[in-house]
Amino acid sequence: MRIAIFTDTFFPDINGVAITLSKWSSYLEKKEISVRIYAPNHMGNKDMNNENIQTYYSIPFSLYPECRIAFPNPVHIKKSIHQFNPTLVHIATPFNMGLLGHHYANKYNIPMVASYHTNFDQYLSYYKIQWMEPILWKYILWFHQDCKKIYVPSHSTKKLLEKKQLQNIEIWSRGIDTEVFHPITNRNEVWQTYGISPEKFVILYVGRLAIEKDIEVLINAYKFLPKEIRDQCQLVIVGEGPLYKELKEKGADISTESITFLGFKQGLELSDLYAAADLFAFPSATETFGNVILEAMASGTPVMGIEAGGVKENIIHEKTGLLSPAHDMVSFKNNIERMVKETKLRSTLTKNALAYCRQKSWSTIFDRLLASYYDIEEQSTFQLDRMIH
Known part of the structure; x- marks a missing residue:
């Protein structure tokens, strides 16, 4: 052949x-x-x-x-x-x-x-x-x-x-390569490297910064979190693309200190970011699969995404993650709140997701x-x- x-x-x-x-x-x-x-x-x-x-x-x-x-x-x-x-x-x-x-x-x-x-x-x-x-x-x-x-x-x-x-x-x-993406990392050291307090609840996005990724759903959901919730959080956005400059400007309207743009990352830097995050949030409704979902799951990070395309096949709602309807900022915001508040939910989702990744x-x-x-x-x-x- x-x-x-x-x-x-x-x-x-x-x-x-x-x-x-x-x-x-x-x-x-x-x-x-x-x-x-x-x-x-x-x-x-x-x-x-x-x-x-x-x-x-x-x-x-x-x-x-x-x-x-x-x-x-x-x-x-x-x-x-x-x-x-x-x-x-x-x-x-x-x-x-x-x-x-x-x-x-x-x-x-x-x-x-x-x-x-x-x-x-x-x-x-x-x-x-x-x-x-x-x-x-x-x-x-x-x-x-x-x-x-x-x-x-x-x-x-x-x-x-x-x-x-x-x-x-x-x-x-x-x-998914579980030798590359796994939960083992020094969380405090990772976030201190980027000037982020390890005491923050870190919400991570990884992907191209383009209009079809619906990242503004995530930005707006974060913006409208109750202040007492948002004060606990740090949104970290990893990736580059045509919306990079515009999104940074919108992020500055919320708070330059509570949204961090790290640009493009790969290799050990990327796998450490996945493992160090407290939540992976992916708002895209156009994915045929969504590789980043598996990468976050294998890293022991609870995930949330959109009930569309390939994402909804890897995220089983309430079992391996949480799902929201496409373009529904309010639902996305509510799911972020749940993840921040419900420690037991995050633990259950992480356990199930790790088991799921071992089959992939x-x-x-x-x-x-x-x-x-x-x-x-x-x-x-x-x-x-x-x-x-």
């Missing part, structure tokens, strides 16, 4: 798609399965190629900067495809690199699968271009019609695509995906033999 993956985002990008694909390619290499990545180059206008990762000059995609528009050399890609001779093409994103993968898979009759990671249709209303939704869905339906499988991260996403008449949809869930190993999830790959390859070989004979 030789797998070619076409994606518009890959390491060193930090987002759910890039991280998942990086882990998946590493898993395949450990299984001694040949894999070649075709992706944008995030580092400038010079191609940075090696045997397993082919990258090309790119610019950010305006609607979603985590994905980039690449400008590959078609002659180079054609030569690389012929040299690698893939037995399966996996398309991870539907933009420029994905279109190239789509083209070559069809042109050379290579079995093709796709993974659906992002609800772009739900972003349109946030950017006031919802008139594009019929056009977008027409494109998505065309793009995926020849795929042997469409892998989605959650049951809610599967239902959405089935409602749009797409077929051959299979769940490819997400895992990457190796088990990747084993299932690889088995699906083999099934597709076997079926394609059988169909080809029938055509020949």
Whole structure:
């Protein structure tokens, strides 16, 4: 088996798609399965190629900067495809690199699968271009019609695509590395590092600071907490994005001392922040999965989120976390109050969430995906033999 993956985002990008694909390619290499990545180059206008990762000059995609528009050399890609001779093409994103993968898979009759990671249709209303939704869905339906499988991260996403008449949809869930994300940290030391009193009840958000993440729901919920509750708390926001400056200004309207913006964090710094927090609050209603929810759960931090998309499949209300209706600031505020006041509730949610995360190993999830790959390859070989004979 030789797998070619076409994606518009890959390491060193930090987002759910890039991280998942990086882990998946590493898993395949450990299984001694040949894999070649075709992706944008995030580092400038010079191609940075090696045997397993082919990258090309790119610019950010305006609607979603985590994905980039690449400008590959078609002659180079054609030569690389012929040299690698893939037995399966996996398309991870539907933009420029994905279109190239789509083209070559069809042109050379290579079995093709796709993974659906992002609800772009739900972003349109946030950017006031919802008139594009019929056009977008027409494109998505065309793009995926020849795929042997469409892998989605959650049951809610599967239902959405089935409602749009797409077929051959299979769940490819997400895992969590409990050696990276765990409850062990020196809480006092972590918060003192950032000038935050360890006596504060710390509410943490981790994610991109963009309009589709609904972070203003969290900011406003925090703003309207009863003063005696808010005085006990510190809101810590980790991440960067187009709303960074605007949100800092709004935060200053509440209190420059009770909201802290830490910018982008990763590695040990990020895992320590998760483990040191008293509550993880995630207001986004557009997630197909929500990797940060699992990261917080595995870190022993009680979580709260929105009853929508993939988030509601990981947060079981009153068992592994608390849920609020989408865009409901009052409910979100009330859930923050409950978390601050009810120590026993936080303890129960944490215990259940840790048990849940122990069932979400990457190796088990990747084993299932690889088995699906083999099934597709076997079926394609059988169909080809029938055509020949």
